[in-house]
Amino acid sequence: MSGNNIPEIVFIGQPNCGKSTLFNAIAGYKAQTSNFPGTTVAHLHSQVLWKGKVYSIVDLPGTYSLTPQEPQEKVVLTHIFKEKPDLIVNVIDASLLCRSLELTVELLELEYPMVVVLNMMDLAEKKGMKIDIRALEEKLGVPVIKTVATRGEGISELMDRIERTLGQRHRPRHLSYYREVENRIKKLTEMLPEDFPVVSNPRFTAIRAIEAETLSVDKFIAENNPQLKSALEKIREELSALRNAPAYEVLAAERHHLALKIFEDCCRVRHARVSGLEKLDDFIMHPVLGLFLLLLIFAGMFYLIFRVGSPLESWLLQPWESLRSGIHQRYGQSLLAELLVGLVQGIGGGVAIVFPYFIPLLLLMGFLEDIGYLARAGFLMDAFMHRIGLHGKSVPLFILGFGCNVPAIMATRILESRRDRIITALLIPFIPCAARTTIILALLAFLLGPWWALGFYLVNIIVVAVLGAVLTRIFRYSSPGLILEIPELRWPSLKNILQKTFYNLKEFVRFAWPILIAGSVFLSLLSYLHFDRLVNSILAPLVSGLLGLPAELGVTLIFGFLRKELSLLMMFQALGVNFDNLLQAISRAQLLTFVTFVNFFIPCLATLAILWKELGRRIAMISLALNLTLAVLISWLVRLVFSVF
Amino acid sequence: MSEAEKQRIKEASSELKAGVCSLLEVPQGEVFRILEIKGGPGLHRRLLALGFHRGDLVTLDGEALMGGPVLVRNLTTDTRLALGRGIAGKILVEPVKDVGE
Known part of the structure; x- marks a missing residue:
């Protein structure tokens, strides 16, 4: 109480x-x-x-x-x-x-x-x-x-x-099992010692104790009260003999039969007509057509991101940009101006994530979730996911990750096993989110050609798959396979979707956005103190030594930690060029190396924060190290491959 | 003891003759009764919790490509599960002649 x-x-x-x-x-x-x-x-x-x-x-x-x-x-x-x-x-x-x-x-x-x-x-x-x-x-x-x-x-x-x-204050009575079973429970109830931790009532406690067979509680009883343990074993044997099944199944079957009986007595089912949704379900779950539809939904989501999200983002960023230049005009290069600019960038950055990407994606995901599609995607993709050591339940999370990694990691809560949760959460930062996709598109598709962007995407997905297979070997545990309830398709309620979107949004606004703003202000302060030169010189061995990029790009990586697209924007500033003459400042191979590195090198601040919150500091740090190592490795490989040609 | 064992073996072999097989081997759309759930207690408990018990009537609703899961409908409790092949293979069923439609 x-x-x-x-x-x-x-x-x-x-x-x-x-x-x-x-x-x-x-x-x-x-x-x-x-x-x-x-x-x-x-x-x-x-x-x-x-x-x-x-x-x-x-x-x-x-x-x-x-x-x-x-x-x-x-x-x-x-x-x-x-x-x-x-x-x-x-x-x-x-x-x-x-x-x-x-x-x-x-x-x-x-x-x-x-x-x-x-x-x-x-x-x-x-x-x-x-x-x-x-x-x-x-x-x-x-x-x-x-x-x-x-x-x-x-x-x-x-x-x-x-x-x-x-x-x-009416306490209900429990329903009675079959007499022979009930007798055995009663026998154990009477045997429970006085100091036994009774939960709720002795009968319930006795049932739990019988069912605890093969669970860790059982060992606890054995260690503390061997006498009770042997009595418990005997009762289990007797129950087991009644139905020729393990004792826990005997009890579960009792409940099953009670439920069936009540259902038969209280519910009459007329044969219902096959609804339109059921016909739709046959199509959705079809082994071939279903996969085709899944691809179509994927494609639709990307279309939404690029055709609606990206233009909307640049439109939303405009006023903040002009505000920024306004601040510079008014306050020059003073400390106040830098801090204000940091603040504006943080707030504006949040706006530019939330409206074009977050809200449409949450609405869409809410729709897919409510109609019952996510479980079905899990069913269709299970075989593919097994190749990388996970199962179908992770599929919807990866789909979410293509929009934004943050809600995807938040949603790993639906996975039962902590191992699956950790692996999925470690893989999600490697999924190119909308922001990173923007970079890939803007730089690779525009400057090098669409096939480069497509190839890059493909390599990215292969990296995720290979990493998944490797992580599975590390976190060894034989996955018991998929057991996933497939609920009936049902028409979603708009109110419900809106409500869910609102709650998820609130969590993002309350948690990730303040970090974004604080980080942005902090970076402005650093740049005011000409910290960027220091950063460039510290990062030079990595940036120019290992990856063969201009040292000026070092500081952009710091911004990339805040938001991935910032690396792109800052790149022009750092190199002193604009979009059209970028390829005069760096070579195509350098561009590819840079995009590869930015894409993988770190989960952005919001992602890292949510990883920390959801799975703890250790996993967040592992994720950081993993991303950093792989980014260096892969971009170095890219450099190597292109230096040959 | 040995008599009982013999009896059990006999019963088991007669079960085999009656068309007992795992959920992996049954055709789609026909009605079967769950005879036994093999495998460890963890899996067994999970399936019990999800309302899959011995004696329930089930039917195969579909399967995914490339060794993917199968879709099983429990007609007794009117629920549907996607089960990985490893798991479906551990559920033994027998055909039901008269569904009583």
């Missing part, structure tokens, strides 16, 4: 049940949302005012069961045990009622006050399902509310019901 008198309500549900949408519908934009980084996956905390009372509501990551195997599921269990919520809101995707009830049965075993929410009722109805709410309430012994969170339907009923249930 929370220390003060604010009741704590946790939202628990299986992944993709619309739990977060419901949470947002209740918490609204006005709510104070803050991130509590748990282990790796955050959960959201918010305070809500409803009819004069304050409630603390917590949105926990989706979980399929209470036997946690994946990091985000462990967050759920730890939270329930530590915080002892006053009320559980079990959110169910009504269209998947049968499967979802297995978790409900498990949650009922906690015997905490509970409310069940049948969300996505519209989808269930479309599927031809007729759910008898009364019967369901009777079977489960807890209130059941129908909602359509995307349209805000049923929210006020839910809040009223939450209030009433909290007032009643």
Whole structure:
């Protein structure tokens, strides 16, 4: 129970049940949302005012069961045990009622006050399902509310019901298993020593203990209480003999059968017509046509970036540019002017990322995510991803990375295994984001020809693939293969997409933008102090020695750390040329070497910061070292290859 | 002991005759019943949590190119999973004659 008198309500549900949408519908934009980084996956905390009372509501990551195997599921269990919520809101995707009830049965075993929410009722109805709410309430012994969170339907009923249930302090009864199974659980319950850490109630604790077979908790029991351990083993054997299956499966099967029974008693399914979306799904999932569509979507995204994003960016940068020259005119080359220019560049740079690239990409990704496409891309690309030691679930993240690395790294949260998360996050900075693509296009396609740019892109993708294969060898662990739920396609709600975009944007604005501005001001200060000459001389062994580039380009790399395109802009300034006569100042090979280096040499500041925040300092540093090493190596190779010709 | 073992071997071989095979070997669109999930407890628990139990009716909905995953629909719980081939190969099924449509 929370220390003060604010009741704590946790939202628990299986992944993709619309739990977060419901949470947002209740918490609204006005709510104070803050991130509590748990282990790796955050959960959201918010305070809500409803009819004069304050409630603390917590949105926990989706979980399929209470036997946690994946990091985000462990967050759920730890939270329930530590915080002892006053009320559980079990959110169910009504269209998947049968499967979802297995978790409900498990949650009922906690015997905490509970409310069940049948969300996505519209989808269930479309599927031809007729759910008898009364019967369901009777079977489960807890209130059941129908909602359509995307349209805000049923929210006020839910809040009223939450209030009433909290007032009643009614604890539900667990549902009973088959008698023989129940007897064995009871036997263990009676054997639990008094000092045994009971969670919620002895029966629940006993079930967890039986299911802990092969999990680390089991070893803990064995070490601390060998007697209990042998009794536990015996009970497991007996259970196992009942069904000729491991004890944990026997218990899971009990819940499965309870869920099936409840479903049959409370829900009638008429045969629904095949919807247009289902026909579309056959096309999307088609092994050949589906891949073709995937390519098309890729191409569409690039089109969006170049045709809409780039012009928009330069248009958005114009006023900031004129502001910059205005500042110089007014204050000359004074310290104040330099600092103001730094500030303007930082803010303007943020604007130029957010509007042309970030918002369109977030909207597009939100659409693909909500309609259910990302899981399907994962399915189609799984075979390719296995070649580099990952599986299909990383595909959507790489797609995101082509737009901007920052949200892509943020989204690695969806990967269950930390190993996959780290590898994916280390690879993402090598994916040419929109800013880098701008450089590749502006310099290579324009000055050397489009084939050079295309070839460069191809080499880049090969580098990512090879690096992935190498990293997989280092972080050795046999991937168990893909297990990915493919949800039904559903028409996305615009409101939901906008809301999601808003939340992601807020995170970027609050986190990455200030760093961008501070970094920019700091660099201006350095250039005012003529730090650039020092930088050039320090970097000379690398820049001119190893890579054979003019030493003046050294300082542009520092700017590239801030934002990749800044390297490009600063290059002209550093060499004292403009776009048209660039090739008089440096050779084609030098240009290629430079672009290669800038492309790989470092994750930009915002990317590095998000890596640090999401995966810790060590991974951020590894990423830094990895990028730097590979950039030097590859650009040196480029120089070598072209010195031959 | 040895009697029981013999019996089990006998049962196992009769299962084989009844068309028991892994999810990798079944044709698309036909209905099968899950007989057994082989493989370690980790995989087994994961599939249980996702609502794939012994006795459930399943059908193969599709597969990806180049040794990619297969798409399996659980008709009992009306859910769909993409399963890597290694995993699908560990799920043993038997054909269901009368679906009772």
